[in-house]
Amino acid sequence: MSRGDTDSLEQKSAAFAAELQTTLDLVLPGERSIFATRASDSDHRFIVQPDGVQGSDRRIPLLVDGEHLASLAVSMYLDMDRTGRHLKTVKSDVIVHSKLDKKPLLRYEYLATMTSSPIAHWHVHAERGALSHLLARAHEHHPKRVSAPHDMSSLHLPVGGERYRPCIEDVLQFLVADCGIDAHPDWEQAVCEGRERWRLRQLASAIRDVPAEAARILTELEWTVTPPANAASTDHRATLRQW
Amino acid sequence: MADAVRTVTREELERRRQEILGSLGLTLAQVHEGVSSSTLSSDEWDAYEELDQIAFLLGEGIS
Numbered sequence: 001m002s003r004g005d006t007d008s009l010e011q012k013s014a015a016f017a018a019e020l021q022t023t024l025d026l027v028l029p030g031e032r033s034i035f036a037t038r039a040s041d042s043d044h045r046f047i048v049q050p051d052g053v054q055g056s057d058r059r060i061p062l063l064v065d066g067e068h069l070a071s072l073a074v075s076m077y078l079d080m081d082r083t084g085r086h087l088k089t090v091k092s093d094v095i096v097h098s099k100l101d102k103k104p105l106l107r108y109e110y111l112a113t114m115t116s117s118p119i120a121h122w123h124v125h126a127e128r129g130a131l132s133h134l135l136a137r138a139h140e141h142h143p144k145r146v147s148a149p150h151d152m153s154s155l156h157l158p159v160g161g162e163r164y165r166p167c168i169e170d171v172l173q174f175l176v177a178d179c180g181i182d183a184h185p186d187w188e189q190a191v192c193e194g195r196e197r198w199r200l201r202q203l204a205s206a207i208r209d210v211p212a213e214a215a216r217i218l219t220e221l222e223w224t225v226t227p228p229a230n231a232a233s234t235d236h237r238a239t240l241r242q243w
Numbered sequence: 244m245a246d247a248v249r250t251v252t253r254e255e256l257e258r259r260r261q262e263i264l265g266s267l268g269l270t271l272a273q274v275h276e277g278v279s280s281s282t283l284s285s286d287e288w289d290a291y292e293e294l295d296q297i298a299f300l301l302g303e304g305i306s
Contacts, residue, residue: 014247036248039256039300046248047296055289073292077299091305093292102285111305125281151281 012087013038013046013078019194020048020076020168024060026190027172027183028072032060036078046087049075059097062175063182070105071097072175074168082236088112094171104153110165118158118243120165125153162239163206167198209236256297263290275306 013036021034033051052058059071077091094108107123135149148154159165169191175181184190207214211234215225228234264271267290274291277283283291299305 010248017247034247037296037300038248038250039302040250040252042300042302045300045302047300049296055293075292075296077296077305091299093295095292097285097288103283103288113305148281153281154279 009044009046009087010036010038013048016046016076016078016087017048019197020074023168023172023190023194024074027176027187028060029063029182029184030061044080044087046078047075048078049073056102062096062179064180065182069099070179070181071099073097094168096175107153108159108166108171112162117156119161120159121156122159123153123155124157127152158243161242163202163209167195169194169198206240208234209239211235251300253301256301260294260297263294266290 017034017036021032024032024034034048035051036046036048038046050058050060055073058075059073061068062070062072073093073095075093076089078087079090080086081088089110090112092108092110095104096106097103098105104123104125106125108120109123110120112119131152132150135146139146139149172183173188173191176183176187212227212231215227218225260271264274267274267287269277269287269290271294274283274287274294277287278291295306
C-alpha cells in the first residue's frame with residue numbers, strides 16, 4: 001500500500017471520527033473528543049471512540065435533568081472492505097452502562113464476521129421470570145442451543161443484519177425518546193439527518209450487493225439501465241442472507 | 244483533521260494489555276469466559292472492552 005493510500009485511509013478514519021463527534025455533540029449535552037486510533041505497524045485498522053486513558057474514561061455521561069444516571073460507550077472498528085480499497089466498519093459496540101453498578105444495561109453489537117449469532121444484535125441485561133421459565137424448559141431439551149436459561153443478556157436479539165441494522169442515531173433517539181435522557185433542543189433534526197446519511201450509505205452498499213435487482217427496479221420505474229460486461233460477477237447476495 | 248488520528252506502538256499495546264490483566268489477576272481466556280457467562284464485574288467489563296480493542300489493533304482478530 002502506498003503512502004498516499006495510507007494517508008487516504010487515515011483521512012477517512014478522521015472524517016469518520018469527525019462525523020461521529022458532530023452527531024454526538026448535536027444530540028447530547030457535555031463535551032467529548034472523538035479520535036481514531038491505529039497501531040503504528042498497521043495502516044488499515046482503526047478504532048474510533050471518545051478520548052480517554054482507559055475504558056471507563058471513554059464513556060459519555062447520560063443525564064436525566066442533569067443527574068448522571070448512565071453512560072454510553074461507543075467504539076467503531078474500521079478495516080478494509082472486500083475490495084481492499086475502502087474502509088468499512090467491521091465491528092461496533094454501543095453499550096449503555098448503569099451509573100449505579102457500572103455494568104451494562106443494554107449492548108448493541110455488530111460484528112461483520114459473526115457466524116454463530118446474528119451479525120447485528122442487542123443484548124438486554126434484564127430479568128423476566130416468564131422468559132427464564134421458557135428458556136429453562138427449552139434448556140432441558142436443547143442444552144447446547146439454550147445454554148444460559150437464567151441469563152437474559154445471553155440472548156442475541158437480531159436487528160437486520162449487515163445492511164439493515166440500526167445506526168447510532170437510532171440508539172440516540174431511543175435514549176432520548178424512550179429513556180428520557182437529556183438532549184439538546186434540536187437533537188431530533190440532527191438524528192434524522194444522520195439517519196438519512198446512514199441509510200443512503202447502506203442502500204448504496206445493498207445495491208452493490210445485488211446490482212441486477214437495483215437495475216430491475218429502476219427498469220420497472222421506466223429508467224433505462226445498461227448492464228456492464230461483467231454484470232454476472234457483481235452479485236454478492238450472500239450478505240443479504242446472513243442472520 | 245489528521246490530528247483526530249492517534250498512533251500507538253505494538254509495544255504500548257502489549258504493555259497495556261499486561262497492565263490490565265495484571266490488575267484484574269485474570270488471563271485473557273478467563274475474561275472471555277466471563278463475558279460468555281455474564282459474570283464479569285464492572286471493572287472486568289471495562290477491561291474486556293479495552294482488551295478487545297487492543298487485540299484488534301494488534302491484528303489478532305476480534306470477538
